[in-house]
Amino acid sequence: MPRSRRFFNAQNKRELLLPALFLAPALAVLLALSIYPLIYSVTISLQKETAAGITWGVGNFTRLFSDGFFWTAMVHTVIYATAALTCEFLLGLGLALLLNNQIRGRSFFRASLLVPMMLPTVVVGVVWRLMLNPNFGAVNGTLKQFGIDTESLTWTASPKLAMLSVIAVDVWQWTPFVFLVLLAGLQAIPQEPYEAALIDGSSRWQTFRHVTLPLLKPSILIVLLLRTMDLLRVFDQIFILTEGGPGFATETISLYIYRAAFRFFDFGYAAAMSFVLLALTNVISALYIRFLEARDA
Amino acid sequence: MLSTQKTQKRFYVPFVSFVHFVALLSALLFALAPVYWMLTISFKTEGEQFASPPPWFVFTPTLEHYYDAFVTRSFGEYLLTSAIVAVTSTTLALIIGTLAAYALARFELPFKLNRRLSLWILSTRMFPAIVTAVPLFLMMRDVQLLNTRAALIIIYTAFNLPFVVWMMRGFFADLPRDLEEAALVDGDSRLGALVRVVLPLVAPGLAATAVFCLIVSWNEFLFALVLTQTDAAMTLPVGIAGRVTQYEIKWGVMSAAASVAIVPILVFALALQKYLVRGLSMGALKG
Amino acid sequence: MGIEFRNVTKAFGGACVVDDLSLEVRDGEFIVLLGPSGCGKTTTLRILAGLETATSGDILINGERVNDVPTQHRDLAMVFQSYALYPHMTIAENIGYPLRVRKLDKADRTARVQRVAAMLEIESLLERKPRQLSGGERQRVALARAIVREPRAYLMDEPLSNLDARLRVQMRGELKRLQHQLGTTTIYVTHDQAEAMTLASRVAVMKKGRLQQFDTPLNIYNHPANRFVAEFVGSPSMNFIEAEGVTKGIRPEHIQVLTVPEDGAMEARVYVTELMGNETFVFVSVGDNRLIARAPAEFRADVDTKVWLRIDSEKVHFFESATGRILPQRRNGATEDPK
Numbered sequence: 001m002p003r004s005r006r007f008f009n010a011q012n013k014r015e016l017l018l019p020a021l022f023l024a025p026a027l028a029v030l031l032a033l034s035i036y037p038l039i040y041s042v043t044i045s046l047q048k049e050t051a052a053g054i055t056w057g058v059g060n061f062t063r064l065f066s067d068g069f070f071w072t073a074m075v076h077t078v079i080y081a082t083a084a085l086t087c088e089f090l091l092g093l094g095l096a097l098l099l100n101n102q103i104r105g106r107s108f109f110r111a112s113l114l115v116p117m118m119l120p121t122v123v124v125g126v127v128w129r130l131m132l133n134p135n136f137g138a139v140n141g142t143l144k145q146f147g148i149d150t151e152s153l154t155w156t157a158s159p160k161l162a163m164l165s166v167i168a169v170d171v172w173q174w175t176p177f178v179f180l181v182l183l184a185g186l187q188a189i190p191q192e193p194y195e196a197a198l199i200d201g202s203s204r205w206q207t208f209r210h211v212t213l214p215l216l217k218p219s220i221l222i223v224l225l226l227r228t229m230d231l232l233r234v235f236d237q238i239f240i241l242t243e244g245g246p247g248f249a250t251e252t253i254s255l256y257i258y259r260a261a262f263r264f265f266d267f268g269y270a271a272a273m274s275f276v277l278l279a280l281t282n283v284i285s286a287l288y289i290r291f292l293e294a295r296d297a
Numbered sequence: 298m299l300s301t302q303k304t305q306k307r308f309y310v311p312f313v314s315f316v317h318f319v320a321l322l323s324a325l326l327f328a329l330a331p332v333y334w335m336l337t338i339s340f341k342t343e344g345e346q347f348a349s350p351p352p353w354f355v356f357t358p359t360l361e362h363y364y365d366a367f368v369t370r371s372f373g374e375y376l377l378t379s380a381i382v383a384v385t386s387t388t389l390a391l392i393i394g395t396l397a398a399y400a401l402a403r404f405e406l407p408f409k410l411n412r413r414l415s416l417w418i419l420s421t422r423m424f425p426a427i428v429t430a431v432p433l434f435l436m437m438r439d440v441q442l443l444n445t446r447a448a449l450i451i452i453y454t455a456f457n458l459p460f461v462v463w464m465m466r467g468f469f470a471d472l473p474r475d476l477e478e479a480a481l482v483d484g485d486s487r488l489g490a491l492v493r494v495v496l497p498l499v500a501p502g503l504a505a506t507a508v509f510c511l512i513v514s515w516n517e518f519l520f521a522l523v524l525t526q527t528d529a530a531m532t533l534p535v536g537i538a539g540r541v542t543q544y545e546i547k548w549g550v551m552s553a554a555a556s557v558a559i560v561p562i563l564v565f566a567l568a569l570q571k572y573l574v575r576g577l578s579m580g581a582l583k584g
Numbered sequence: 585m586g587i588e589f590r591n592v593t594k595a596f597g598g599a600c601v602v603d604d605l606s607l608e609v610r611d612g613e614f615i616v617l618l619g620p621s622g623c624g625k626t627t628t629l630r631i632l633a634g635l636e637t638a639t640s641g642d643i644l645i646n647g648e649r650v651n652d653v654p655t656q657h658r659d660l661a662m663v664f665q666s667y668a669l670y671p672h673m674t675i676a677e678n679i680g681y682p683l684r685v686r687k688l689d690k691a692d693r694t695a696r697v698q699r700v701a702a703m704l705e706i707e708s709l710l711e712r713k714p715r716q717l718s719g720g721e722r723q724r725v726a727l728a729r730a731i732v733r734e735p736r737a738y739l740m741d742e743p744l745s746n747l748d749a750r751l752r753v754q755m756r757g758e759l760k761r762l763q764h765q766l767g768t769t770t771i772y773v774t775h776d777q778a779e780a781m782t783l784a785s786r787v788a789v790m791k792k793g794r795l796q797q798f799d800t801p802l803n804i805y806n807h808p809a810n811r812f813v814a815e816f817v818g819s820p821s822m823n824f825i826e827a828e829g830v831t832k833g834i835r836p837e838h839i840q841v842l843t844v845p846e847d848g849a850m851e852a853r854v855y856v857t858e859l860m861g862n863e864t865f866v867f868v869s870v871g872d873n874r875l876i877a878r879a880p881a882e883f884r885a886d887v888d889t890k891v892w893l894r895i896d897s898e899k900v901h902f903f904e905s906a907t908g909r910i911l912p913q914r915r916n917g918a919t920e921d922p923k
Contacts (some may be wrong), residue, residue, distance in 0.1 A: 018487055019404035026397035026418070033455035034421040037432035044435070098320055110514045116328050120516035122534040127335045130552065137349045138334045149443045176328060233425030236518045240538055243490055254427045261431045262523065274428040281425060286529065424642075478635050479668035481655040482739075483682040483729070497672045 014165050030225035038278075060272035071274065072248065073256040079163065081231035082254055084170040088227060090179025091171070093220075097212075115204065125240025128169045132156055155243045162249045166238050170231070178223050185219025186212070211258040225288040230282055253277050309521045332559070335387050339363070339552035346548060362549035363557075371528050374552045375536035379558075382446055382532060383514035386453035390510055391453070391503065394461025399491055401462070402469035403477070415466060422459040426519045428555050434523050457510040464509075468502035469495070508565050515561060586611055587632065587737060587769065592641030594627055594793075602626045603793035605641070614763050614770045619790035620816070623775045628790075629739050632770045632771065634658050637890075645736060661730035661738040665746065666721045669714040675725050676701075676710040682733040696879035700732045703762075722752050727762070737769040744779065756782055776834040782803070789813045808833075810833050811908035814901060820865060823875040830911065831903040838875035838899040841866050842892040843885065868893065 017196065048059050064070050116124070131138050132155040141149040150159070155165045193215065197207045213220075236253040238244065244251035253260070253273070261270035312398055340358040381475040397418075401411050433452060434443075442448040472495065480490035496503070521532040531539075537554050587609040594602040596603050601625040609615050617625035630636040632643060634655030642649050650658055661682075676697055683693045701707045704724045714722060723743060727771075730738055743750045743758075760783050763770050776781055780787045781801045789796040789804065789812075797809040808814035813834050814822050822833045842849060852868040852875070864879045868891060877893065885891060902911040 016404075016406070019400035019406060022396040022400035023414070024409055025393045026462060027394060027414075029455050030418060030421050031459055033433070033452060034424065034429060037436065038424075039427045040436060044432070059505055063492060095320065095324060099317060109325065112325055113328055115332060115563065118512060118516075118565075119332070120534050120555075120562070121517075122517065122518050122537050123335075123559055126537060126555045127331045130335055130548065131331050138331075172327070172331070176324075179324075195373070211341040229423060233427065235427060238523075239518075254425060257427045257431070257521075261434070267431060270431050274431060276424075277355055277425055278428050280425065285423060288435075349854070400797075473666070475664055475668035476670060478655075479636070479664060480664065480685075481635055481671075482660065482662040483685060484656050484659075485681075485685045486656055486735070489685060493685075494670055525755050 041271040041274060044268050045275060049268075060217075060269045063269065064272065064276065069248065069251070070253075073251050073253045075292075076163070076250065077232060077252040077254075080167060080170075080250075081228060083167045084174075084231055085224065085227055087167070087171045088175045088178045089220075089224065091175045093182055094222075095175075096182040096186055097180045097208075100183065104273050110180065113180065116173045117177045119173070121236030122240055124169065124173050125237050128165075128172070128237075129241060131157065132165055136287065157246055159246050159249045160260055162246055164241050166241055166250050169237055169241060170234070174227065174236070178227065181223045182216065184218055185216050188219075189215045221288060221292050225285060225292070228284060228288070229281055232284070233277065335552045336556050338548055339556045341549070343549060343583075362547075362553040365547075366550045366553045367557075370403070370550065371531075372533070372536055372550075372557075373440075374528060375531050375533045378446060378449075378530055379515055379533040382449045382453060383511050383555065386450045386457060386481050386514050387507055387510040388455035389450070389454040390461050391507055394464050395496075397458075398462045398465035399469055400496070402466045415462070418462050419457045430519055430523045431522070437524055444525050444527045444530050447548045449521060449530060449532065452524070453517065454516070456520070457513060460513075461506055464502065464506045465499070467556065468499045472498060492580075512562060512565055526582050586644075587686050588642075588644040588647075589628070589632075589642065590642040592628070592631065592639055592643060593637045594624070594631060594636065595639045600793050602631070602638070603796055605790075605793075607788055607795065607798060609769060609771065611769055611901065612767050614772065614783055614785045614786035615762075616780040616787045617771065617773045617790060618775070618777060618787050618816070620775055621907075622792070623790040624767060624793040625775075626741055629662075629741055629771060629773050633660055633739055635664055647741070658731075659736045660739055661733060661735040663723075663726045663730050663741065663743045665742045667743075669722055669729075671714050671768075674711055674713060675706065675717070678714065679728045679732050680727060682729065686733070696732055696917055697728075700728045702820065703731070704728050714818040719747050720755065720770075721753065721890050723747065725761075731762075731766065735768070737771060737918075738763075740772045742774050743772075745776070747772070752779075752846060759783065779819070787817075789816060797812075807910075808901065809910055811903040811910075814903070820876050820878075823873075825870075825873050825875075826905055827907045831905045831908075833901040834875075834895055834899060836876045836878045838865070838896040839875065840894040840896075841868070841877045841879045841883065841885070842894060845892045846894060849894045852891050852893050854887055856887060857883070857885060866891070 020192060030050065046056055046062050048055050048057060061239065066151050119127070132140075134140055134150065134154045134157065137155075139155070141151070143150050155161050189212070194207065194209045197211050200211070234252055234256055235258065236254060238250055238255060239258075242250045244255040254277070257270045257273045257277070260273065334353075337353070337356065339362055340360075341352075341356050342359050342361070345352060367376070377425045401415055401576045405411065406414075415534050437443050437448045437502075476498070480494045481487070484495065516534065517532070518534045518538070521535045522538065525531045525535060533554065537551055537558065589605050589607040592602055593600065605624075605628060607615075607721065619625050633636050634650075634653065638651060643651055645658070645660075645705070667677075670681065674680070677874045679700060680697045683696060688696075697710070698707070701710055704727060705770060706724050706728060709717060709721060709725070714725070717725065717764060720848075725745075726743065744755055747755060756779060756859045763783075772779075772783060782802055786791070786799060787801050787804050788798045791812050797804055797813045797856045799807075804813060804817055808817065811831060811833065818835060822835050822837050823839070825832045825834075845851070850870060854866040855869050855874060857867070857879075858865040859881075860880065863881050864883045866877045866879050866883065866885065868877060870877050870893070875893070902907060904911055
C-alpha cells in the first residue's frame with residue numbers, strides 16, 4: 001500500500017497551510033505554558049539576588065550537594081515510590097490474576113473500584129485524615145474494638161508512622177488502577193498459548209512464568225511507568241495529610257521545592273531543584289520506554 | 298476464560314468461588330468504606346463525630362455542616378469557580394486539541410513531524426507539576442494575573458491539551474479515510490468535512506475525552522494552590538485544603554465540602570468506566 | 585467534456601505506480617481502466633479526482649489544466665469501492681450532501697434527491713440509515729449521490745466488486761443503461777475483464793503503471809497489442825505455445841476438437857473435460873503444452889483419448905517471446921501498433 005494513502009497529500013507548499021493552521025494554536029499554547037516556563041526556570045535558577053543586585057552563577061546548583069533537606073527529601077521520595085509501587089503492583093497483580101474469570105456485576109464492580117483514583121487528591125487527603133484521626137477516626141476506633149491499644153498510634157502525627165500512613169493512602173488510591181490495567185492486559189491474552197501449555201503438561205507456576213508473564217509484560221511496563229512517574233512527583237495527598245511533617249518526616253522532593261519557593265521565596269533554588277527532579281523523571285521514563293520498545297522488537 | 302481455570306473449577310468449584318467472593322468483597326469494602334466514612338462525618342453532629350466507638354450506621358443526620366459550608370462560608374463560590382474553570386478550560390482544550398489532532402492524524406507532514414510532534418506534545422504532560430508551577434507563578438505575577446480565574450483557565454487548558462491531542466488523534470486514525478475523501482469529492486472543504494462528517498462519527502470519543510478533562514480540571518490542586526490565595530478565584534480543592542491546614546479544623550464543614558466535591562466524579566465514573574482505563578493508560582490498552 | 589492525461593507519472597520513493605500515462609477520453613465515453621491489482625488503475629483515478637497528486641505530467645479537463653485545482657472544485661463525482669456512505673446520515677441526507685455543500689436550498693434539494701431516488705428505485709429507503717441497507721442497496725445509494733449533482737464526469741472505483749456474482753451481473757446491466765441515459769463521461773476501474781468488455785466504449789489495459797493498450801473492447805479482444813493484453817482479456821484465457829523465440833496464441837473458441845483425424849489437424853490427448861452446460865471446455869495436451877478448447881455442449885471424450893485439433897490459422901497471434909510484443913503477420917484487419 002503506497003504510503004501516502006494514509007494521509008491527504010501535503011506535497012505542495014499550499015497544501016501545508018491547512019495543517020499548519022490547525023496545529024498552530026495547540027503548539028502556541030504549549031510553547032507558552034509548558035516550554036517557556038522551563039526556560040524562565042533555567043534563567044532564575046542561574047541567578048542569585050544579592051545586595052548588589054542580580055548575579056549569575058551556578059550557586060543554586062552547587063548548594064544542592066550540601067543541603068541536608070534536599071537529600072533527605074530525595075531519600076523520602078525514593079522510599080515512598082518504591083514502597084508504594086511494590087505494594088500496588090503485588091496487590092494489583094494478585095487481584096487481577098485471582099479475578100480473571102467472569103465476574104457477575106462487572107460494571108458495578110469496576111465503577112466502584114474506580115472511585116478511589118477518581119477522587120480529587122484533596123478529598124483523598126481529607127478522607128484519610130478522618131480515618132486516621134487518633135481520637136475519632138474509624139481506624140483507631142475499630143482497632144480499639146478489637147482491644148488494641150491505640151495510644152501511640154497517632155498515624156500522621158507520629159514521626160515513626162507518618163511515612164507508612166502516606167504510603168498506605170497511596171496504595172489505597174492507586175491499587176485499583178494497577179488492578180484494572182493488568183486485568184485488561186490479562187484478558188487480552190488469547191486462549192491458545194494456555195491450551196498449548198496445558199497439552200505440554202506445564203504446571204500452574206510454569207504456565208504463569210512462561211506464558212502469562214511474558215504476554216503481560218507490556219501492560220506491566222506501562223503501569224509501572226505511569227505509577228513511577230506519578231509517585232516521584234507526588235505532592236497533593238502528602239500536603240493534605242501531613243504537609244511534609246511531622247517535622248519533615250514525610251517531605252518529598254516536590255514538597256521541599258514548594259517550601260523553598262513559597263515559604264522561603266527562594267525561587268532560584270526551587271528552580272534548580274526542579275531541574276534535578278525533571279532530569280530524574282526523564283531518565284527513568286527513558287529507561288522504561290527502552291524496555292518497552294525492546295519487548296516489541 | 299482460561300482453560301486451566303476451567304479444569305480447576307471442576308474440582309474446586311466451591312473453594313474458588315468462595316475465595317473470589319471474599320476477595321471481591323474485601324476489595325469493594327476497602328475502596329468504598331473510607332469514602333462512606335467521610336460522608337457520615339459530614340452528616341453527623343459534632344458530638345457524634347467524636348463519639349467512641351465511632352458509629353458507622355446509626356446516628357442522627359444533620360445538614361448543619363452543609364449549610365455552614367455553602368451558605369455561611371464561601372464554599373458556594375469555590376464550587377462555582379471550580380465549575381467555571383473546569384468547563385471553560387475543557388472546552389478550549391477540546392477545540393484547540395481536536396484541530397491539532399486532526400492535522401496530525403490526516404496530513405502527512407515533512408521531516409517525520411507527525412510522530413515527532415505527537416511525542417513532543419505528549420512529553421509536556423510528563424513534567425512534574427511543581428517544575429512548571431514555580432515559573433508559572435512568577436509569570437502570572439508579572440502580568441498581574443494572580444488570583445484570577447483567567448490564569449487557572451489558561452493553565453488548565455494547557456494542562457489538558459496533550460491528553461486531548463493524544464486521545465483524539467487515536468480516534469481520528471481509527472476512522473477510515475473513505476468518508477472524508479467522499480466528502481471532498483462531493484464538494485466540501487476540509488474544514489466542512491471535518492465538522493459535518495468526521496466529528497459526528499467521533500462524538501463518543503470526544504465526549505469521553507471531555508469528561509476526562511473535566512474530572513482532571515475539577516480535581517486539580519497544585520496549580521490552584523500556587524496561583525490563588527484569595528476567595529476571588531479559589532477552587533473547591535484549595536478551599537477544602539485551607540480548612541485542613543488551619544489549626545482549628547472544622548471536620549464537618551470540610552467533609553461536607555469534600556462530599557459535594559466528589560458528586561460529579563461519581564456520576565461520571567459510573568457513566569464512563571469503559572473509557573477510563575483506556576484513557577488512564579494513555580490509550581495503550583483498551584479498557 | 586473531455587478528459588486528458590498527458591505523460592502522467594506518480595512515483596513513491598523509488599517505485600513508479602503510474603508510469604508516463606497518456607490517455608484521452610472523449611465526451612460521453614465510458615472508459616474502463618482494466619488491469620490486475622497494483623497496476624496503478626486506482627491511483628490514476630484518484631489522481632484525476634485530486635485525492636493524489638501526480639509527480640509529473642498534466643491532467644486536463646475540458647482543455648483546462650487541473651493539477652492545482654483542489655478536489656472539491658473539480659466537479660467530478662466518485663463512487664468508492666466501499667461506497668463511503670456517511671453512516672450517521674439518512675439515505676436522503678447522504679444523497680443530498682453534495683447539494684447541501686453547494687448551498688442549494690432545501691426545497692430544491694429534496695426535489696432532486698427524490699428524482700434521483702426514483703431513477704434508481706430506492707425511494708422507499710430514503711429515511712433509513714446505511715447500516716440498515718443491503719450491499720446492492722448501498723451501491724445504488726452511492727450511485728445516486730454521484731448522479732444527483734450532475735457532475736462533469738463519474739469516477740468509479742470497482743463499485744461492483746463487493747456484490748455477489750448474480751447481483752454483479754444485474755448491476756452491470758443497470759449501470760450501462762444508466763450511463764446511456766445520462767450520457768455523462770465515465771471512468772471506471774476494475775480488474776474484472778468481463779465488466780470491462782461489457783461496459784466500456786473503450787478499454788485502457790494497464791500493467792505495472794504502464795498503459796498496454798487503449799482501444800474498443802472488440803479490438804482489444806481480436807487484436808491485442810501484446811501477450812499480456814491477449815492473456816488478460818478473454819475467459820477462458822488464450823492458449824500460448826512457445827517455439828523458437830516466437831509465442832503463438834490462439835483463443836479456445838478458435839480451436840475445434842475433432843474425434844476423427846483430418847488433414848492438417850494436430851494430434852492431441854484429452855487431459856480433462858469440463859461440462860459447463862451451455863458448452864464444454866476440453867483440456868488437451870500437445871507434447872509439453874496444455875491447451876483449452878471450446879466445444880459444443882454435447883461433446884464428450886474420455887480422459888487420455890486421442891483427439892485432433894483444427895486451428896483457424898487466421899486467428900493465430902504471434903508474439904515475440906522475449907518482450908511479448910505482437911508481431912505483425914499477414915492478417916486481414918489493422919496491425920495494432922503496440923505501445
